Amino acid sequence: MSRALPSRVSLVGLAGFLVVVALVPGVAPNAYVVQVLAFTGLNVMLAVGLNLLMGYAGQVSLGHAGFYGLGAYVSSVLGVRFGLSPWLGMPAAACVTALLAYAIGAPTLKLKSYYLAMATLGIGIVLHLGFVQLYWWTGGSSGLANIPPLDIGPLHFGSDRAHYYAIWLFAAAALWLALNLVNSSVGRALRAVGDSEVAASAMGVDAPWAKRRIFVLSAVYASVAGSLYAHYITVISPEIFSFLASVVLVLMVAIGGIGQYWGPVLGALLLTLLPEYLRKYGDYEVPLYGLALIVVMLFLPRGLAGLLQRGARRAPSVRVDAVPPPGVAATVGAAPLLEVSGVSKHFGGVRAVQACSFDIRAGEIRAVIGPNGAGKTTLFNVITGVYPPTQGEVRFQGQRLTGLPPHEVARLGVYRTFQNVQLFGSLSVVENVMVAGAGRHPDRFVDALLARRAQAEADRDRLARALGCLALVGIEPLAFAPAASLPFGQQKLVEVARALAGEPALLLLDEPAAGLNSTEKVEMMRLIGRLRALGLAVLLIEHDMRLVMGVSDRVVVLNYGKKIADGSPAEVQADRAVVRSYLGEEADSVARGH
Amino acid sequence: MITRRQFQTTMVGGLAATLLPRREARAAGEPYRIGSLFSYTGPAAFLGDRMKRSVELFVEETNKKGGIQGHPIELVLYDAASESSKAVLAVKRLIEQDKVDVIVGDGNRSDIGLALIPSVQRAQVPLMSVSGATSLVEPVKDRAWVFKSTVNDVEVVARLLDFFKKKGVKDVAMLNDTGAFGVSARDVLRAQAPAAGVNVVAWEEFQPSDNDLTTQLTRIRSTSAQAIVCWTVTPAGVVFLKNAQQLGLKQMLVHGFGFVADRYMQLAGDAAEGLMLTSLKFPVAEQLPDGDPIKATILDYKARYRAKYKEETDVYGGQAWDGICMVAHAMAQSGNAKDKIRTGLETTIKEFKGVGGIFTFSPEKHWGLAKSDVVMIEWRKGKFQLVDL
Numbered sequence: 008m009s010r011a012l013p014s015r016v017s018l019v020g021l022a023g024f025l026v027v028v029a030l031v032p033g034v035a036p037n038a039y040v041v042q043v044l045a046f047t048g049l050n051v052m053l054a055v056g057l058n059l060l061m062g063y064a065g066q067v068s069l070g071h072a073g074f075y076g077l078g079a080y081v082s083s084v085l086g087v088r089f090g091l092s093p094w095l096g097m098p099a100a101a102c103v104t105a106l107l108a109y110a111i112g113a114p115t116l117k118l119k120s121y122y123l124a125m126a127t128l129g130i131g132i133v134l135h136l137g138f139v140q141l142y143w144w145t146g147g148s149s150g151l152a153n154i155p156p157l158d159i160g161p162l163h164f165g166s167d168r169a170h171y172y173a174i175w176l177f178a179a180a181a182l183w184l185a186l187n188l189v190n191s192s193v194g195r196a197l198r199a200v201g202d203s204e205v206a207a208s209a210m211g212v213d214a215p216w217a218k219r220r221i222f223v224l225s226a227v228y229a230s231v232a233g234s235l236y237a238h239y240i241t242v243i244s245p246e247i248f249s250f251l252a253s254v255v256l257v258l259m260v261a262i263g264g265i266g267q268y269w270g271p272v273l274g275a276l277l278l279t280l281l282p283e284y285l286r287k288y289g290d291y292e293v294p295l296y297g298l299a300l301i302v303v304m305l306f307l308p309r310g311l312a313g314l315l316q317r318g319a320r321r322a323p324s325v326r327v328d329a330v331p332p333p334g335v336a337a338t339v340g341a342a343p344l345l346e347v348s349g350v351s352k353h354f355g356g357v358r359a360v361q362a363c364s365f366d367i368r369a370g371e372i373r374a375v376i377g378p379n380g381a382g383k384t385t386l387f388n389v390i391t392g393v394y395p396p397t398q399g400e401v402r403f404q405g406q407r408l409t410g411l412p413p414h415e416v417a418r419l420g421v422y423r424t425f426q427n428v429q430l431f432g433s434l435s436v437v438e439n440v441m442v443a444g445a446g447r448h449p450d451r452f453v454d455a456l457l458a459r460r461a462q463a464e465a466d467r468d469r470l471a472r473a474l475g476c477l478a479l480v481g482i483e484p485l486a487f488a489p490a491a492s493l494p495f496g497q498q499k500l501v502e503v504a505r506a507l508a509g510e511p512a513l514l515l516l517d518e519p520a521a522g523l524n525s526t527e528k529v530e531m532m533r534l535i536g537r538l539r540a541l542g543l544a545v546l547l548i549e550h551d552m553r554l555v556m557g558v559s560d561r562v563v564v565l566n567y568g569k570k571i572a573d574g575s576p577a578e579v580q581a582d583r584a585v586v587r588s589y590l591g592e593e594a595d596s597v598a599r600g601h
Numbered sequence: 602m603i604t605r606r607q608f609q610t611t612m613v614g615g616l617a618a619t620l621l622p623r624r625e626a627r628a629a630g631e632p633y634r635i636g637s638l639f640s641y642t643g644p645a646a647f648l649g650d651r652m653k654r655s656v657e658l659f660v661e662e663t664n665k666k667g668g669i670q671g672h673p674i675e676l677v678l679y680d681a682a683s684e685s686s687k688a689v690l691a692v693k694r695l696i697e698q699d700k701v702d703v704i705v706g707d708g709n710r711s712d713i714g715l716a717l718i719p720s721v722q723r724a725q726v727p728l729m730s731v732s733g734a735t736s737l738v739e740p741v742k743d744r745a746w747v748f749k750s751t752v753n754d755v756e757v758v759a760r761l762l763d764f765f766k767k768k769g770v771k772d773v774a775m776l777n778d779t780g781a782f783g784v785s786a787r788d789v790l791r792a793q794a795p796a797a798g799v800n801v802v803a804w805e806e807f808q809p810s811d812n813d814l815t816t817q818l819t820r821i822r823s824t825s826a827q828a829i830v831c832w833t834v835t836p837a838g839v840v841f842l843k844n845a846q847q848l849g850l851k852q853m854l855v856h857g858f859g860f861v862a863d864r865y866m867q868l869a870g871d872a873a874e875g876l877m878l879t880s881l882k883f884p885v886a887e888q889l890p891d892g893d894p895i896k897a898t899i900l901d902y903k904a905r906y907r908a909k910y911k912e913e914t915d916v917y918g919g920q921a922w923d924g925i926c927m928v929a930h931a932m933a934q935s936g937n938a939k940d941k942i943r944t945g946l947e948t949t950i951k952e953f954k955g956v957g958g959i960f961t962f963s964p965e966k967h968w969g970l971a972k973s974d975v976v977m978i979e980w981r982k983g984k985f986q987l988v989d990l
Binding site (some may be wrong): 150165242293 | 642678679680683684685686687689690691693694696697698711712713715716718719723734736779780781784785808809
């Protein structure tokens with residue numbers, strides 16, 4: 008049993024589109040139309056690259072026109088001042104742009120939120136100033152003329168039609184690479200990062216690296232488009248690459264449909280063709296253009312690509328049989344699996360966790376309980392590398408986890424679920440599960456871009472294993488539903504399946520029963536039993552005492568960030584300090600018979 | 602709410618209309634088709650708006666009078682929107698789809714005009730530029746199809762040096778913006794000053810967006826400069842005047858021909874009082890002696906513009922007016938074949954009285970004005986005053 012993954016983009020669709028592109032010049036009435044369509048090809052490249060960043064990685068670049076300009080200027084200056092062929096200048100420009108993007112991405116993409124937007128806003132303006140100020144190279148604000156054309160030896164690029172094909176050849180390559188990427192595990196991981204960076208990292212995705220690669224790729228797309236523009240028109244000037252141009256690019260992606268493969272293509276088509284079409288309305292051109300954009304935004308909130316969405320899913324294309332998750336081999340010896348030693352975590356004056364120590368043995372089910380605000384989730388976040396501890400350290404299988412980023416903690420075998428469910432809303436259920444497990448099949452960016460066979464095989468294996476995990480939690484029939492459409496209880500099960508797909512030795516469950524009805528709670532208890540049978544160690548935060556006492560081997564009790572008890576469920580239930588913390592002093596007195 | 606089908610129909614219709622060539626009902630008597638490209642939106646719009654109106658005025662009046670030798674003018678006008686990538690497409694549309702005979706207006710900015718040159722050169726369509734840069738028409742062998750209805754800084758700087766000689770100014774300071782306009786004038790001055798016996802004692806530059814020039818002016822103050830020449834079209838020229846006043850500079854202050862605008866003078870307030878400017882005769886037309894060859898031409902254009910639009914035109918509108926007048930003149934002499942228009946401009950525009958000056962084109966010279974078309978004017982008592990003819 009199995010089907011195509013819902014978010015896959017069809018290669019047949021792309022091929023059909025490119026056939027149309029190849030035929031259009033034959034029916035174009037004149038060279039003007041060919042030139043407009045050639046410009047459209049450049050904008051398609053720019054917008055598709057930007058959409059990889061905006062729509063998939065969830066990062067905005069407000070300086071893309073700067074990279075467009077860098078591509079244009081580097082290869083033009085090399086051509087005009089140093090006599091270099093465009094076919095050497097173009098890759099040189101792409102390299103310069105890639106290095107710059109890499110350098111900007113290094114600090115900004117480590118941070119969450121929109122630091123990249125701010126940094127690129129600045130870079131775009133700096134680049135624009137550079138184009139104006141370095142006038143001995145760039146010709147300053149009056150621009151650079153006599154740029155060599157795209158000739159290859161005796162093959163002369165004179166006509167607009169020749170340029171049209173050259174540009175669309177590059178655009179086709181850009182589209183093909185983007186299609187491979189979004190259909191690959193790399194694309195899936197990117198969507199995951201865009202949806203929830205915290206959850207993606209916890210599933211072993213190196214989020215900063217994933218974002219940075221895609222930012223560099225996106226900048227290179229812009230650079231190549233810039234070089235092509237320069238060698239086609241043979242005159243460039245700085246204002247083409249101003250901040251406003253960056254905004255238009257963002258608009259193309261937004262109007263077309265962010266995060267949808269065909270979105271930027273449609274956006275680029277509309278925003279290039281519409282102004283030309285409206286020219287015949289003379290003075291009304293600008294208001295009509297504004298009106299058209301408003302109408303699209305109002306009536307097509309998902310962009311033009313929203314029109315292409317089909318209700319029905321595509322037919323099955325691959326056959327895969329579910330592979331159940333492997334068990335964890337029983338480890339001999341008494342060495343604990345996880346050791347938490349003297350961990351404290353302070354947020355300013357708030358001491359969320361204070362000098363907390365405990366351990367977990369292989370195959371053990373351990374619970375952490377305590378009143379709200381006792382520091383349980385903070386403890387989880389310290390163990391999984393989301394927060395560095397203020398003091399103390401955490402060791403897993405003898406290795407220090409403290410100081411490792413979340414994705415590395417995950418790859419060592421520690422996976423988790425979240426108290427407030429953090430599924431990747433733009434992916435289907437099974438794709439959510441497939442995000443985990445980078446340990447078994449590491450993402451290979453270049454393989455993904457070129458759709459190498461190994462990549463497809465690895466992905467089929469991921470799919471089989473993901474289906475196995477879904478079968479274990481009992482929701483395999485829902486595998487191809489959009490994750491966001493599931494009821495809350497089932498979303499929690501998807502999170503468990505997703506964490507399982509990473510093949511952890513230790514699973515951290517943050518309030519798995521919260522929000523579940525009583526039937527679902529019983530189901531969850533049974534599931535934890537099945538996890539034990541696989542040999543997994545489980546660390547559990549839970550408020551439901553029946554569940555905690557029913558499944559746990561040992562229980563840690565936290566209150567105001569301090570461990571106040573640690574022992575078997577029976578011992579903890581009898582502990583006076585625990586009773587006090589839950590029920591108050593008075594209840595304790597009552598319990599003692601006063 | 603539109604349905605998907607309606608939306609698709611609209612989109613397909615729109616695309617089809619874009620792909621199909623423009624067909625307009627042609628007036629009887631084979632019209633001459635003139636394309637026009639000005640920036641009437643975006644930053645360059647404050648120049649482009651009056652240029653566009655001037656061209657429209659000319660076409661309307663000419664057609665009322667029966668057209669050019671009986672041929673009505675069909676004007677196709679596009680907005681270059683201050684963006685050269687848009688202008689490149691627009692000029693292509695004029696040439697390929699609208700099949701115009703000639704183009705007047707190059708988006709009214711030098712960089713935009715330069716971006717259009719490969720297209721018009723390849724298609725062999727005459728283009729009448731209205732922008733400043735000398736490189737638009739030089740070297741002529743690579744610019745065979747491009748003409749210009751404005752003055753070149755070569756003439757303006759030469760005129761300024763004559764004025765300095767006359768006034769006994771030996772040492773001057775040059776302060777130009779780093780834009781094309783300023784840098785070009787700096788290079789021209791560097792080439793011409795030695796022969797004119799003028800000693801440039803300071804070369805200073807500023808960014809078009811600068812809002813403080815005290816550093817440059819302080820350096821100039823410590824030199825022997827008797828006059829400070831500022832070359833820019835940007836509002837930084839106002840900052841120059843204000844800073845000079847604050848520093849109490851007593852030197853003669855001079856602005857280039859890109860700063861002859863009432864609005865800039867008003868912004869500078871009393872700091873502009875006594876400022877010398879190099880200019881065409883246009884802003885001081887009323888003060889020209891009655892014998893001046895172009896006085897009547899200027900006043901006539903101003904009056905016609907005022908009658909039509911109920912507002913005053915300016916020297917930039919006049920550049921476009923001259924451009925279309927000369928193109929119409931060439932077409933009247935030689936017809937509407939593209940190469941005929943080009944040779945017509947080269948051979949029939951001799952001593953042509955425009956509002957910018959007296960134009961003479963030749964196969965070797967595609968800009969028409971000369972040093973004698975430039976005058977020195979002064980801003981005094983809220984008005985430009987003619988100082989040196």
